[in-house]
Amino acid sequence: MKKAREESIKHILKTIEAKGVSIDINVLKKNSLNHYLDRNDIHRYFIQYGISNNVQYIWDEYLDPIAYGEDELLKVKDAIEMIRVSGGMSFLAHYNKRIGLQGFNESQIEHHIKNLISMGLNGIERYYPTFSKTDTVYLDYLIDKYNLTPSGWTDFHGANRPEVDLGSAKDGFFIPFSVYENIIEKLHNK
Numbered sequence: 599m600k601k602a603r604e605e606s607i608k609h610i611l612k613t614i615e616a617k618g619v620s621i622d623i624n625v626l627k628k629n630s631l632n633h634y635l636d637r638n639d640i641h642r643y644f645i646q647y648g649i650s651n652n653v654q655y656i657w658d659e660y661l662d663p664i665a666y667g668e669d670e671l672l673k674v675k676d677a678i679e680m681i682r683v684s685g686g687m688s689f690l691a692h693y694n695k696r697i698g699l700q701g702f703n704e705s706q707i708e709h710h711i712k713n714l715i716s717m718g719l720n721g722i723e724r725y726y727p728t729f730s731k732t733d734t735v736y737l738d739y740l741i742d743k744y745n746l747t748p749s750g751w752t753d754f755h756g757a758n759r760p761e762v763d764l765g766s767a768k769d770g771f772f773i774p775f776s777v778y779e780n781i782i783e784k785l786h787n788k
Contacts, residue, residue, distance in 0.1 A: 602669035604634040613664050614640070619649060637661045662696050678718045687720040687785060689749045694733055704736060715744055721781075725750030725773040747784055750777050 611621050626639045629646070643649070644656045672680070681688045690711065692698040699707045711722070724737045725748070741748050750773030 599670055599672070600632070600634040600636065602667055603636045606667050606670060607635045607640075610637065610640065610661070610664050614660050617660065619644075619660070658696070674714065675717045678714070682718050685785070685788065687747065687781065687788075688718060689721040689723055689747070690714060690719060691723040691749075691751060692726065693722060693737070694729075707736075708740065711740060711744065715746075719746070720784075721747030721749050723751055724748035725771075725777060727769075727771045747781060748777055749781060750774075 607623065607626070611623060614621060621640065621643055623635075626635055626643060629642065630639045631642075632639075641653070641656050641661060644660070645651055645653075650656050678688045690698070693707065693711075694700055699710055702710065711719070722737060722740060724734065724741060726733075729737070737748070740746060
């Protein structure tokens with residue numbers, strides 16, 4: 599997958615260049631933290647060279663709209679099975695974002711989640727800094743109806759997002775510690 603992601607970099611750079619941002623692949627290679635280039639290298643380039651320091655904007659405007667190639671991602675069923683076999687729990691994150699189920703109505707979202715549950719999905723992200731009250735009410739409905747384990751995330755990415763920490767974010771957002779305790783308890787009782 600990593601090699602396939604690196605092979606897609608030239609296409610991604612051409613697509614970004616069409617939007618007016620030219621990135622030298624050699625600079626990406628020089629500054630890469632990994633053996634293979636990926637979208638995170640492009641993301642770091644935007645920040646490092648002052649093109650944008652808005653993390654979400656970079657992903658929403660430049661990176662997420664570019665489709666991943668077939669070899670760049672696992673099939674959902676395979677990923678859930680790999681997690682299960684390794685003793686973990688699988689969670690759906692960002693259900694209402696473009697990289698989730700954005701664009702579907704609640705009935706369609708519920709249908710997709712039922713399909714994921716049939717594949718072995720264990721839980722859903724209930725706590726996320728940008729979820730609205732409507733989102734959390736809907737998530738509580740899904741969690742209760744399908745006995746899903748709630749999880750939470752702040753999108754902590756280290757120094758790339760200094761305003762975000764593990765378990766808490768700006769504007770007083772925090773994930774109750776009981777969420778993590780519940781997940782740990784369920785993992786131990788599997």
